[in-house]
Amino acid sequence: MPVLASFIDRIFNRQSPSRSTAKDRLRLVLLHDRTDIPSLMLEQMRQDMIAVLSKYVEIDQDALEVNLEKEDGSVALIANIPIRKVREKRVDDAVVQAEAPAAADLST
Amino acid sequence: MAGRVIVVTSGKGGVGKTTTSANLGMALAKNGEKVCLVDADIGLRNLDLLLGLENRIVYDLVSVVEGRCKLRQALIRDKREPNLALLPAAQTRDKSAVSPEQMKVLIAQLLEEFTIVLIDCPAGIEQGFQNAIAGAHEAIVVTNPEVSSVRDADRIIGLLEAAEITDKYLIVNRIRPNLIQKDDMMSVEDVQDILAIKLIGVIPDDESIIVSTNKGEPAVLMAHSIAGQAYRNIARRLQGEDVPFMTFQTKSTGVLGMFKKLFAVGK
Numbered sequence: 001m002p003v004l005a006s007f008i009d010r011i012f013n014r015q016s017p018s019r020s021t022a023k024d025r026l027r028l029v030l031l032h033d034r035t036d037i038p039s040l041m042l043e044q045m046r047q048d049m050i051a052v053l054s055k056y057v058e059i060d061q062d063a064l065e066v067n068l069e070k071e072d073g074s075v076a077l078i079a080n081i082p083i084r085k086v087r088e089k090r091v092d093d094a095v096v097q098a099e100a101p102a103a104a105d106l107s108t
Numbered sequence: 109m110a111g112r113v114i115v116v117t118s119g120k121g122g123v124g125k126t127t128t129s130a131n132l133g134m135a136l137a138k139n140g141e142k143v144c145l146v147d148a149d150i151g152l153r154n155l156d157l158l159l160g161l162e163n164r165i166v167y168d169l170v171s172v173v174e175g176r177c178k179l180r181q182a183l184i185r186d187k188r189e190p191n192l193a194l195l196p197a198a199q200t201r202d203k204s205a206v207s208p209e210q211m212k213v214l215i216a217q218l219l220e221e222f223t224i225v226l227i228d229c230p231a232g233i234e235q236g237f238q239n240a241i242a243g244a245h246e247a248i249v250v251t252n253p254e255v256s257s258v259r260d261a262d263r264i265i266g267l268l269e270a271a272e273i274t275d276k277y278l279i280v281n282r283i284r285p286n287l288i289q290k291d292d293m294m295s296v297e298d299v300q301d302i303l304a305i306k307l308i309g310v311i312p313d314d315e316s317i318i319v320s321t322n323k324g325e326p327a328v329l330m331a332h333s334i335a336g337q338a339y340r341n342i343a344r345r346l347q348g349e350d351v352p353f354m355t356f357q358t359k360s361t362g363v364l365g366m367f368k369k370l371f372a373v374g375k
Contacts, residue, residue: 016175022255029255030187030262030302 028072034066037068049079054096058084113243114226114346117268119260121231123252127317127327129228130158131336132248134326135343136224137192144183144222146195146215148240149230150205154196159186160324161194170198171302173210179217188329194223203235208242241268246275249305251294252282253294261303276360277308279342284313285356311343312333312356317358 038047048065053059060082069078133145147155157160169181172195179195186192186243195218198205215286218225229240241247247268251261254372261278268276280296287293296310316333319324327336328343334354341351 014324019288019291019294019298022294023302026258026302033259034266035264096338 010083021088031073031075034072035068037071042066047079051093051096053081055087055090055092057081057086058099060084111223111225112246113215113244114220114224114246115229115241115273116226116248116249116250117229117237118231118250118257118262118265119233120251120257121247123257124279125231125308126154126158126228126319128248128250128279128281128339129155129226131326131328131339131345132346133192133226134159134186135188135328135340136226136346137306138328139343139347141224141347142191143224143226144193144195144218146218146225146227147197148211148227148236150197150236150239151191151199151202152230155194155228156196157183157324158321159326161186161196162324163194168196168198170201170205170213172214174236179214193278193309203230203239206239208238211239211242232262237264237267241271241273244273246277247273248277248279248308249298249303250279250281251303252327253280253288253296253299258294258299265303265305270288274304278305278347279309279311281311282312282313283310283356285358289358296356307353308345309338310353311338320339362372 018053046064048062049066050064063080063082065080067078069076116125116132118125131298133143137143142232143343145159146151147157149155153168158166161184164184166176169182171177172182174180183193186194187311188218188225195214195363197269198356215225225243230236247338249261249264249268249273251257252291265276265309278300280299284293296307300307313336315328316327318331320330326339327333327337329338334356338354342353344351
């Protein structure tokens, strides 16, 4: 008899109440919602990363990948940075910028 | 003395923004504030209906912004409460008819006469929302204790933060105490934990709201409306008074309720 069954369920608390399901689902979905980076910002971040990293290593700029990865309970920024060559010492922005057009030619 | 500009928003539609605006506006006016209610839902106006003022609209917000009339011609003074006025929305235009800049100018004009400008924000996050928050200093976020409205409220809170509206208050509307007791509805604390802004009011789901809308008479004017009482309390809190939150009695469900109490089942 369904009435008796749910009665017993409630007494022994076997049925998980929908309130806690709602809370869990909300927490998860808000984690995703709150940590979404708009694609324009993601592209700007990519460009900034290339500029900084290029002071230390020569990177394959077109193959650089930056992504937000979301799994249960955590969010991480994952970047794959293919390196062509490590520089002997840190160079400054001017050198990096001068190299950039040359790098574009090589990639065509 | 500078006046207050408060926007009533939610993100999700149908959670009670317009009902909240109408009732808070009336309650604050009754408490001595000079209140102007602004319906920012251009194209889908409803604040006029909730106040029972729908037959008195000649000019509206868009008429003022487009210079076809003076502001005082568009304002509708409530005959029940002289401290309350309504600036209605246009019904035959849409949200693109007004810009945030124009809203700021309008609000500055209103503050010359009123101590509180209460803006009823439309649902959504597009231009209607941007127009409604344009001149606001404070925000009331209305939500229901259910997943979609809380999710949307969270997004709205983020957008309010980005717009530098730092004074934000939460109203949890349409709670069903029986469901909360059975753990089939999120509690007020659950919603507060998630949204993390200051709670200013809790309103139970109340049939008197339907009656109030039918008649065009705000619930705060109805003596036996529980929702009306809750709104009157919120108005006092907005004015700085420390009013304890109402507790809502639930019916214990017969034999089951008795057993639950005996075995102390649940939280």
